[in-house]
Amino acid sequence: MNQPVNQQIVISGVGGQGVLFITRILAEAAIRKNLKVFTSETHGMAQRGGTVLSHLKVGEFDSPLIRMGQADGLLALKAENVRQHSYFLKSKAWTVANRTARESAENLFSVDADGLAEKSGNPKSANLILLGFALKKIPNLFCTFDDVKDVIAEKFQGNGKMLEIMQLSVNRD
């Protein structure tokens, strides 16, 4: 019997960046792996250009929300979100952030996802680039790049363009 997987991840950005979309991809990946999953989202007026925060909990949980100091990781689609939301993280947690040379934190990985997105001709795809980057950089994540590939193929009609974009940050290494 494998060790139970319990992972809590905070995903944050601003309205229009596709925070909810990548949360959904990860949640679908959890279901494919037969894991229980909860997410919690921001809708309505708060979503209009304001800060958007989503919580993803994979494994044995009751509550849809992550408490302060409990998250295993933070995926920040805006550099400013690193400082704003790092209070959710437990010690030794990871952070993956969109271009953040100025921020410093433990276990911080960053990539200029906005720049790569613009160069690729899909300026609104920074979310997917950052997701691809996180999947390659973070060890022991509940799902792998290939799991997410399968989700995209099944749930989003095998959009090849999306997979290509997710690889962008990775090919660069």
Next chain:
Amino acid sequence: MNQRQLMLGNEAIARGLAENGCAVATSYPGTPASEILSSVAALQKEHNMPMHVQWAVNEKIAFEIAYAAAISGLRACVSMKQVGLNVASDPLMSAAYMGTKGGFIVISADDPGPHSSQTEQDSRMMAMTAKIPVLDPDSPQQAKEMIGIACALSETFEIPVMLRPTTRVCHSRQDIETCQIRPNDRKADFQKNPARWAATPKFRYQLHSELDEKLAAIAGYEKTAPFRVNPEADADRAIVVSGVAAAHAREILKDMNLMWNHIPLYQVIQPFPLHAGFVTHLLNTYREILVIEETMPVIEMQIADRSKVRGRMSGAVPGVGELSPEIIEDMIRTFTGLPSVLSEPPAVGGRRPTLCAGCPHRASFFAIKKAAPKGIYTSDIGCYTLGLNLGAVDTVLCMGAAISQAAGFYHAYKNEEKKPDIVATMGDSTFFHAGIPALVDAVVQKVRFVLVILDNRTTAMTGGQPTPATGCGALGEELNTVDMEALVKGCGISFCKTGNPYQFTEFAALMKEAVKYARETGPAVVISRYPCLLDRSRKAEQAKKIQVMINENCDGCGYCIQHFECPALVPVEKEERTRIDSMLCTGCGVCIHVCPKHAIEEKN
């Protein structure tokens, strides 16, 4: 075949309706309830169910349509947000007396926080006032299960049943076990009974007595009884939880390790009427009882012995705001004699909500401020509430109040020598919802004001649901349309002109003309018409993009950012030139008219 699917709480509720033979589902959109009806519509289409699914013009009308189906013996559901229930409270109070034949579910989604609402009101209190039972789900999965329970409860006692999810249930996703879809198999069969369905006061007295008898029986109904979460725990104090607070509390107690076995935890799924046997058990067994529920002390009030009960009324639970898991953890620690560990999240400001780049409302607001710079600006509920950021919104009360408050200001200033210009702004969906009676009243009372109907052809803030002018329904089916200009004129308005806010020069002139007319003559209406940029079905109606650039006249004074606040205009240090964020700019070109130094121009 049962399988697990990722579902939003609202999708899970919709699934529950489809699995329980719901025949009529109605709603008016409002966060956090909006996705319930759109998900029912999607299921109806996918499974080709014989079902009537509709967006109604407001919550009262949605309620009455669904209720008539229910008293014809069909299962019916009306869904709305909590402030929508205020609008539907008139039929709610009466429907409780008359009861129902088919299962009738009233879903009212609350928003503790509040995240996207005017109030933190507790719909369970409305259920109490109406004297109907209410169920309080802790998760999407439980919300779905409660649809079946609510149908059975409603039909057993012939009474409307409320389901009260909160934002954290509506807008969580969870892996949900699905069951077989069960389309409606009943025939509508309305049995005339005027003493019940058209009861006069004498019969209402009788119906009220019967209602009390039903409630007493429901307070002993087994299927909705509270349950013990951790039967092994034994102590002289207990915790009672309900709704999403129950989910938080379970997880926290498990995390606190020993606590799981040391403090009895009870979950209430029907907060009203609270089961009578449960109240007796609690008071006979425990010295102290902590009640954790959102957002008002509904369960707490029904446990009558104040010396034993801790909650909002004793100060153990904060009186306002959402009960975050951190707050709940701290309350449990305090209650069990452990030291507090509560710390505030750091005060790093996030981004405030703002109108989208290129939003036609922004252009309308800028023209309004130009035409009546010292005016009083009454506004309403919708995306355009964010005109606040532009200094173009002074009041927001509730749906439809922009017009009646404008009238109120006009009457208030009646005896003053200097009368301010008054400009009301209201969206198209809000105008149909609650604006029409107010406009009739303003015409009759000769109120001198301008109403600007911000007509973006959709209900934008809640995700783009159709309005009566759209011509299609919840399923995308073709419907009739209502002509807004004819409607406004039919209310008795003589000055009714339509303009396009993107054609800014003409629109600004139209606003000035309307303000002058209102000053001298009487009420004026301007319909500012341009489709919401997020409405994919109206991309073809959008104007050609204009590429703008900042020229050497710019000295970085920040006027455009302060008065126009477009997210695509990027603030800079003083003396530098303002930048345009090409990723965000939609090319509406309205900012060209904003800079007093003509520093924004069209790129050739």
